[in-house]
Amino acid sequence: MLKSSLLLAALLLPFCAANADEYKTDDLIVSNPWSQELPPNAPTVAAYFVIHNKGKYPDRLLSVDTPVAAKAELHEHVMQGDLMKMQRVPSVAVPAGGDLTFAPMAYHVMLLDLKDRSLLRDGQHFPLTLNFEKAGPVNVEVLVQKQPPMAGHEHMHAQ
Numbered sequence: 563m564l565k566s567s568l569l570l571a572a573l574l575l576p577f578c579a580a581n582a583d584e585y586k587t588d589d590l591i592v593s594n595p596w597s598q599e600l601p602p603n604a605p606t607v608a609a610y611f612v613i614h615n616k617g618k619y620p621d622r623l624l625s626v627d628t629p630v631a632a633k634a635e636l637h638e639h640v641m642q643g644d645l646m647k648m649q650r651v652p653s654v655a656v657p658a659g660g661d662l663t664f665a666p667m668a669y670h671v672m673l674l675d676l677k678d679r680s681l682l683r684d685g686q687h688f689p690l691t692l693n694f695e696k697a698g699p700v701n702v703e704v705l706v707q708k709q710p711p712m713a714g715h716e717h718m719h720a721q
């Protein structure tokens with residue numbers, strides 16, 4: 563019984579990444595929240611994730627909170643002339659039946675006035691709350707890693 567349900571769970575795993583972290587509401591799945599380890603004197607840290615909306619209605623990410631920083635903002639990167647600049651955005655739409663990707667050089671969560679740097683080291687996790695207009699708050703654990711995860715990385719099979 564236990565064995566067969568474990569097998570079923572394994573078969574149902576979407577992309578068999580060994581450390582795929584997913585956080586779900588009825589309609590939203592927030593997957594693989596991560597942050598790149600930065601030097602200890604870095605003034606700000608960014609966090610990334612992908613939000614999948616499997617519902618019929620759009621939602622909106624309104625704000626984020628974390629205990630590791632006094633301020634957490636939603637940012638986007640935009641071209642200004644020849645320069646890539648980032649700027650704060652008030653909220654970000656999550657399309658119905660679509661994905662919203664937070665990634666380097668795109669939308670990101672910017673953490674300012676860092677309070678607890680002990681959790682910002684390779685291999686650590688820190689909590690982040692995503693506040694959605696409809697889905698409400700979703701709590702995720704952001705994995706800090708030295709190397710950014712590769713986009714479209716190879717499947718990791720049983721070890």
Ligand SMILES: [Cu+2]
Nearest residue numbers: 637648670672
């Ligand atoms: Cu930023």
